[in-house]
Every structure is written in C-alpha cells, then in structure tokens.
Amino acid sequence: MSLTTNSPGAPLHPDAILDALDPEQREVALALTGPVCVLAGAGTGKTRAITHRIAYGVRTGAYAPTSVLAVTFTARAAGEMRTRLRDLGVAGVQARTFHAAALRQLGYFWPRVVGGAPPQILEHKAAAVAEAARRLGVSVDRVAVRDLASEVEWAKSSLISAEDYEKAAASEDRPPPSGHDHQTVSRLIAAYEDVKTERGVIDFEDVLLMLADMLGSHPHVADQVRSQYRHFLVDEFQDVSPLQEYLLGLWLGDRKELCVVGDPSQTIYSFTGATQHFLLDFPRRHPGAQVIRLVRDYRSTPQVVHLANDVLRRGRVTNALELVAQRxxxxxxxxxxxxxxxxxxxxxxxxxxxxxxxxxxxxxxxxxxxxxxxxxxxxxxxxxxxxxxxxxxxxRFFSRKDVRDAVVLLRGAARSADPDQPMPEQVRDVLLSAGWAEKPPAARGATRERWEAMQALVGLADDLAAAAPDDAPATLEALVAELTERAAAQHAPTVExxxxxxxxxxxxxxxxxxxxxxxxxxxxxxxxxxxxxxxxxxxxxxxxxxxxxxxxxxxxxxxxxxxxxxxxxxxxxxxxxxxPDDRRGGTGRAQRGQARARLGEADAALFDALREWRSSVARETDKPAYTVLGDATLAAIAELRPGSTAQLARINGIGPAKIDRYGQTLLSLVETAGRGA
The missing domain is CATH 3.40.50.300 (P-loop containing nucleotide triphosphate hydrolases)
Structure with a gap:
C-alpha cells in the first residue's frame, strides 16, 4: 500500500487517494458525511485512513480545506497529520491539539468579548499548588505537590468543582493523593483557584473552560466558530476527558459532521480524566453513526501481534479489537x-x-x-x-540551547546562501561551528549529546533535499521554515x-x-x-x-x-x-529455541558447543543439565563472548562457585570459537 506521486505535495486524483488504502481504510475515506466512529487497533494505519479521508473530501469538493478542524492529543501527532496532508497535496486544514485549537480561538475572541489581552498561562501548577497548601497550613513536599497538582488537573478535566470534589472522588472510589483526605483536597482546589486569580493567570484547563463559557454565553462567537469549521475529526478519542468532550459539543452545535477515531484497548490516561466511555457510547449518542473497524496490523510481526492479542484476551479488558497480522x-x-x-x-x-x-x-x-x-x-x-x-x-529538542543557537546560525546563513551550493553542504558548513563533525566524538556526555543533536539537523537537511523535486531543489530557507514549523509543534527530528x-x-x-x-x-x-x-x-x-x-x-x-x-x-x-515454562531453570524446549534464535550464525554455533559441553558435565555428575547453567546464561556467553573471569562474572546466572568450577573451561570454549570465526 505505497503511495507515490511525481513530486511531494502534488495534488492527487481522488482515485489515487483511494487506491492507497485497504478495504476498511477505504471505507473510512468514503464516509465523508454524518457521524462516523472508527475503532482502530494498534498499527492498523488509522492516521493514513483519516488523512486520506480528509484529502479525498477536499479533492472531491465535499470539504473546503479551511472548514476542517482535525484535533489530536499531542503536538507531534498534529504535526505528523499536517505533514501527511501536505504530502497529499492538501493545504489549509487545521490539525491541532485540543489546547492549541482552543488557545487560538480564545486569543482571537478575548479582545472582542472581554477586552485586552487574555491572561498569561501558568505553565506548571506546582508553585500555585504549593502556595495554596501553605495558606491552608497543609504540609507538603515536592512529591505531594506533584500528586496534588495531578488531582487538580483530574478534577478540572472531569468538570468537577472544588465544592463537588469530595463527593465525586468518594463515589468513584478514588484514593486521595499523598495521604490527604478528600476534604483537604477539596479545600486545596479552592485555594489554588484563589492563588491563580490573585496572580492574574490561568492554567491549561482554564483555556478550555473559558472558551467553552464564551461559546455558550455568546451566540455570535459560537456562530462564527461554527461557520468557520464545518467538519470535525478527533483522533485518540478514547483519551477524551469530559471537559474536552464538552468543548467539542459546543464546537459542533447541532450538526452531525463529526468523525472520531480511537481504540478502547489503549485507554491509559484515566488519571488525567480520560475515559473510553465517549468512544464506546458514540453510536448511542449519535444515532445513525457509521462504525468502521480497522484490525489489519501492518506494524508488527505475527509473533508480536499474537502476544498483544493474548495479553488482552487473558484479562477483563472488554471491547478489545483482535488484531490480524499482515506482515x-x-x-x-x-x-x-x-x-x-x-x-x-x-x-x-x-x-x-x-x-x-x-x-x-x-x-x-x-x-x-x-x-x-x-x-x-x-x-x-x-x-x-x-x-x-x-x-x-x-x-525538549528545540528547547536545548545548542539547538536554538544552531537554528539562529542557519537562519543567518539562509540570508546569504549560495544558490549553487547544495543545501546539505551548506548546513554542514554552518554546523561545523556548532559542535558538528563528520565523525562522532569519542567522548560521552554533553559533548556527544551536542553532536547527536547537530547530526539530527544534518539528517533532516538530507531528508528534505532527497524529497525535493529535481527542478526545485531544497534551499536553506526551506530548511529554516521547516525547523520553525517543527519547533512550534515540538516535532523533533530523529536523534540517533x-x-x-x-x-x-x-x-x-x-x-x-x-x-x-x-x-x-x-x-x-x-x-x-x-x-x-x-x-x-x-x-x-x-x-x-x-x-x-x-x-x-x-x-x-x-x-x-x-x-x-x-x-x-x-x-x-x-x-x-x-x-515460557521455566520450572526447570529456563531450559525448556521453547525457551531454548528462543535463546538460540536471538543469536547470529557464529554465536549460535558457540551456543551449541556450550550446550554440548553442558550435556557432558551433566552426564559426568549425574545431574540435570539445567543445574549446570541455564540456556539464557549460555546464550549470553555466546553473545557477549567474555574474555576474562571478570567479564564472565557480569553475566546473569554465573556466581562465584560456578566461575571456580567452570570458568576456565568456558573462557577456553569462547576463545576456540573466536579462532574458528
């Protein structure tokens, strides 16, 4: 299922968009209207399906690109979605996190509705929570502050006020954080809100709450947002909190153009207020919703997929999608x-x-x-x-001083770049002064970390150059623009x-x-x-x-x-x-096969030689072979090839007694195998 174009970002014919998809993904792409619920298992190509759905809607004229708002949960995922849409020749679609989309709208409407600039956002709750605890005379350490801050976030994301917290936490059998009772936490939430008000700041949950209040209280604001965005898509819908779902409902109004994508088996953020309830209950809350299941796993081998299915099958996890390996x-x-x-x-x-x-x-x-x-x-x-x-x-990658300095150097070089010099060469020339070299430094620590960060920038430059068409080679200016966009989305290049x-x-x-x-x-x-x-x-x-x-x-x-x-x-x-059965010291047939399968050809030969030696020792001493050394230990010897007693002692399963008894023989077998190799 590869999708190729004559040049990256060139608009595709609608049929070409569909041809890149499997039958279920194609069904997603064709479901352009009405409520749609996509249950997508791990590795089933959900991002491909939803980006191709948007691209198909745009190319067929069903959507205006600027009328689509795609929402996900991380800046990285939003950045990847924008990149894929760009590669499909679709520009103008808004792909953002919940908070980024809400912050953009709040920043636009605040001067018009309230006046002035919106309040400053509190990046971290810890200081305000600690101040609230001090005012209440509650003793807290750093760990307690962190736990209480998480509890504040849970309450606000769950639309639970300070007054209702005690009852809500008790009804959900939620243990109080850091040993504090629910009543104390309730008082602390109220004090935390007072601290923020006095400081004139808001937190990230307030961004969503304030926008929701603005949409609900000012019809002209809601009308303007709904006239702008007519088609909504929400990824990772199993991670939606009650607050986010409430805001989504206000964005949508009484319309039905909503597509949600999620996997109930990947609900792992309930401590932040996320609940799979909204995903599983979607067909009931949206009558007539089309439900599509993606279960073909293109990511993992059958061995990995089989284990994943078994992990869920043996528990109480309900509504799990059973993956079908395709590799x-x-x-x-x-x-x-x-x-x-x-x-x-x-x-x-x-x-x-x-x-x-x-x-x-x-x-x-x-x-x-x-x-x-x-x-x-x-x-x-x-x-x-x-x-x-x-x-x-x-x-974060783009928060590092060495990376910020390197971007400044590249931005300056872009103003006077030689158009005849290939962009990757220009990047290498610039970064020589920022800690990059052709070969990595032998030293570890900060020096090596800086080189690896610079090498990630070099690698990104190479990737952009390789993707550019021959008649429009990539420029240093284009690289700087790419870095600026990635920094905004915290979409770091790959560090080796x-x-x-x-x-x-x-x-x-x-x-x-x-x-x-x-x-x-x-x-x-x-x-x-x-x-x-x-x-x-x-x-x-x-x-x-x-x-x-x-x-x-x-x-x-x-x-x-x-x-x-x-x-x-x-x-x-x-x-x-x-x-695998380890009742006999890990030497069962299944574990032995696995131990050998992990080794290369030469190491597997040494593993077999070590097993023959072990069998002979077992016969001579009239003891079970696994009491000599286990298969995992023999595999480690074959893989690590120790050259001294000290190195042998670092291997799991070999204690001082066994080193005294077998150490020299084992080192001899390793040395012999080395000569043979």
Missing amino acids: PSGPPVAFTTYDDDEAEAAGIAARAARLVADGVRPSEIAVLYRTNSQSAAFESALSDAGVSYQVRGGE GVTLASLHAAKGLEWDAVFLAGMSEGLMPISLAETDEGVDEERRLLYVGVTRARDHLELSFARSRNPGGRATRKRTRFLDGLW
Whole structure:
C-alpha cells in the first residue's frame, strides 16, 4: 500500500487517494458525511485512513480545506497529520491539539468579548499548588505537590468543582493523593483557584473552560466558530476527558459532521480524566453513526501481534479489537529472567549493542519501563556499553540551547546562501561551528549529546533535499521554515540513540526493536493499582508497550532489586500462561529455541558447543543439565563472548562457585570459537 506521486505535495486524483488504502481504510475515506466512529487497533494505519479521508473530501469538493478542524492529543501527532496532508497535496486544514485549537480561538475572541489581552498561562501548577497548601497550613513536599497538582488537573478535566470534589472522588472510589483526605483536597482546589486569580493567570484547563463559557454565553462567537469549521475529526478519542468532550459539543452545535477515531484497548490516561466511555457510547449518542473497524496490523510481526492479542484476551479488558497480522513471520518474542536490576540493565544494553552491530539503527530501538525512576540504570548500562541513548520526556529538542543557537546560525546563513551550493553542504558548513563533525566524538556526555543533536539537523537537511523535486531543489530557507514549523509543534527530528521512555510516554510511537523491562508484580501492574479498574488499565498499558514493536520484542524482569539480594520478586500476572515454562531453570524446549534464535550464525554455533559441553558435565555428575547453567546464561556467553573471569562474572546466572568450577573451561570454549570465526 505505497503511495507515490511525481513530486511531494502534488495534488492527487481522488482515485489515487483511494487506491492507497485497504478495504476498511477505504471505507473510512468514503464516509465523508454524518457521524462516523472508527475503532482502530494498534498499527492498523488509522492516521493514513483519516488523512486520506480528509484529502479525498477536499479533492472531491465535499470539504473546503479551511472548514476542517482535525484535533489530536499531542503536538507531534498534529504535526505528523499536517505533514501527511501536505504530502497529499492538501493545504489549509487545521490539525491541532485540543489546547492549541482552543488557545487560538480564545486569543482571537478575548479582545472582542472581554477586552485586552487574555491572561498569561501558568505553565506548571506546582508553585500555585504549593502556595495554596501553605495558606491552608497543609504540609507538603515536592512529591505531594506533584500528586496534588495531578488531582487538580483530574478534577478540572472531569468538570468537577472544588465544592463537588469530595463527593465525586468518594463515589468513584478514588484514593486521595499523598495521604490527604478528600476534604483537604477539596479545600486545596479552592485555594489554588484563589492563588491563580490573585496572580492574574490561568492554567491549561482554564483555556478550555473559558472558551467553552464564551461559546455558550455568546451566540455570535459560537456562530462564527461554527461557520468557520464545518467538519470535525478527533483522533485518540478514547483519551477524551469530559471537559474536552464538552468543548467539542459546543464546537459542533447541532450538526452531525463529526468523525472520531480511537481504540478502547489503549485507554491509559484515566488519571488525567480520560475515559473510553465517549468512544464506546458514540453510536448511542449519535444515532445513525457509521462504525468502521480497522484490525489489519501492518506494524508488527505475527509473533508480536499474537502476544498483544493474548495479553488482552487473558484479562477483563472488554471491547478489545483482535488484531490480524499482515506482515511476514519474524523472530520469536523473547522472555528473559535476570537475577537483579543491574543484571537486567546490563543484559538489555548488551542486546541493544548487538542489534546495532547487526545493522539496526539506535533510533529504532527502545527500552520501555513503567516508572521514570527506572531509567537511570539503563542510562548507565547503555553508556558503559558505548550505545547512544535519549531519554524521552527529558529536555525538549528545540528547547536545548545548542539547538536554538544552531537554528539562529542557519537562519543567518539562509540570508546569504549560495544558490549553487547544495543545501546539505551548506548546513554542514554552518554546523561545523556548532559542535558538528563528520565523525562522532569519542567522548560521552554533553559533548556527544551536542553532536547527536547537530547530526539530527544534518539528517533532516538530507531528508528534505532527497524529497525535493529535481527542478526545485531544497534551499536553506526551506530548511529554516521547516525547523520553525517543527519547533512550534515540538516535532523533533530523529536523534540517533536508543530511546528510553516510560510506557505512557511511548504511546503513539513505534520502533523496530522494543525491550519491555521490569515486568514484575509491583511495577506491572504498579502497586498503586488497587482497584479492578486500575489493574485493567495496567493491562492495557502493557498492551500498548507490546504493540510498539515492529520486529524484535523482549520482555524481562529481575528477581531482586540489588545484586545478591533476596529473589522475592514475581513476574507480572499479566504474562501468566504466556511466559515460557521455566520450572526447570529456563531450559525448556521453547525457551531454548528462543535463546538460540536471538543469536547470529557464529554465536549460535558457540551456543551449541556450550550446550554440548553442558550435556557432558551433566552426564559426568549425574545431574540435570539445567543445574549446570541455564540456556539464557549460555546464550549470553555466546553473545557477549567474555574474555576474562571478570567479564564472565557480569553475566546473569554465573556466581562465584560456578566461575571456580567452570570458568576456565568456558573462557577456553569462547576463545576456540573466536579462532574458528
């Protein structure tokens, strides 16, 4: 299903737009009028379907581009939608987040309705929440402030006032944050609003609330918005909060031109007020709605898709779409048990390094975990393994000083650019003074991070040049315009490094290889998930993690937190019946096949030699083979090829006693295999 044009951005014939789609996606594109509900599973091409729907509507004359408002939940997703529409030859469609669209409208109408400029937006709630707590005499630390700020956001997104909070939280069996009772939180919400009023600021929820009030109270404002936007599309509709749904209803009025897209199995933001209720209840609330299901998974291998379906099937998750894999068979999903967190981080770093050596780009590898506090161990392990990484959720790319300085240099160079010099060469010349070089620096840390950021700009320049038609080559001015647009949407270019991210932050992204780490009770599901609904959401979160992988997927957990600690952890209940049988030390046939399948040809030969050696030791000692060394340990030896006792000791499953007994023999086998290779 590839779509090619003679030149990027050239308008397409309507038939060409439809030809790029599968039957269900085509059904979406043809559903141009009336209420439409698209239930789209992970990897089923929903963005393709909805952007082609808009493009088809524009090309057939059903829509004026400026009458369409497409709303999604992240600036990155909105930017991607605009890029795809541009590539389809459609300009003028507004694709924005809820808050960006609301802020634009509020900024336009405020001077006309209220007068003057709208209030300044409070970027972060923490300071105002802390001040509210101080006024009430409530003792809080930084963690409590963060939790209380999240509770304020939940209440406002759920359209719950301070007066109604106590009753609403109790009725939903919502535990109070940081040990404070519901009555205290209710008082704090009221005090928080007072602090904002005194400071003359509003928060992001207020942007939606104030616009909704303006639309509801001033008919001429509502009429003007509705005359501008006649066709609405909302992506990720399972993440809509009551506040957002309320604003959407005011935008729509009594019209029916609404298309929503979502997946109930990916509802993972209930803590912010999101609810899948609006998606699942859409046909009842919009009589006559056309419901279309997208279940063909083009992203992941059958092995990954099978696990994803099984994760949901074994739980209480209802209304789940069963995905149907469309790609050829791939490597088996790997399951690994480690002794401790340090061993898990080192093992995953070694696997990532091997994937990079085998030709997988670092930017196509991700390590995903439940809590941000888990990232430190992987940062250290990847650094030790010499593998570049980036932490998603850290400092934004376009907020970095080195990136801002580089953009300033490029903007200045664009004013006097040599039209005869290829744009990528100009970019390289400019960025030489900003920390870029042909080869990456050997040093780690800030120096390497700066080079990688500059290299991302170089890569974007190369991509733009390659996409430009021969008769209109890309210019430095065009690159600066692209960077300006991306900065506004926080749509960063690809940085070549393994991505470290929480499962929540990974939503909407995908990689060739994904490591799901920390798959143990207490982390997955998180210990804070005390209700059935909370546990169900944690299962959906695991499903989201699984479906991020295209080809390689490995799930792991550590039996203890620290080296030498008690092995008290248990793997997550969500994988009961799915994790290969490890009752015999991990040497069952399924796990053995998986361990070998992960290795290259030379490493697999060493793995087989190590297994033969283990069999001979087992016969001599009259003990089961798995008591000598497990298959996972043999695979790690074959993969890492230790050259010393110290390196051997770092491998999971080899303690001092086994090093004394088998260490020299193992090193000899590795050395012999190395000579053979």
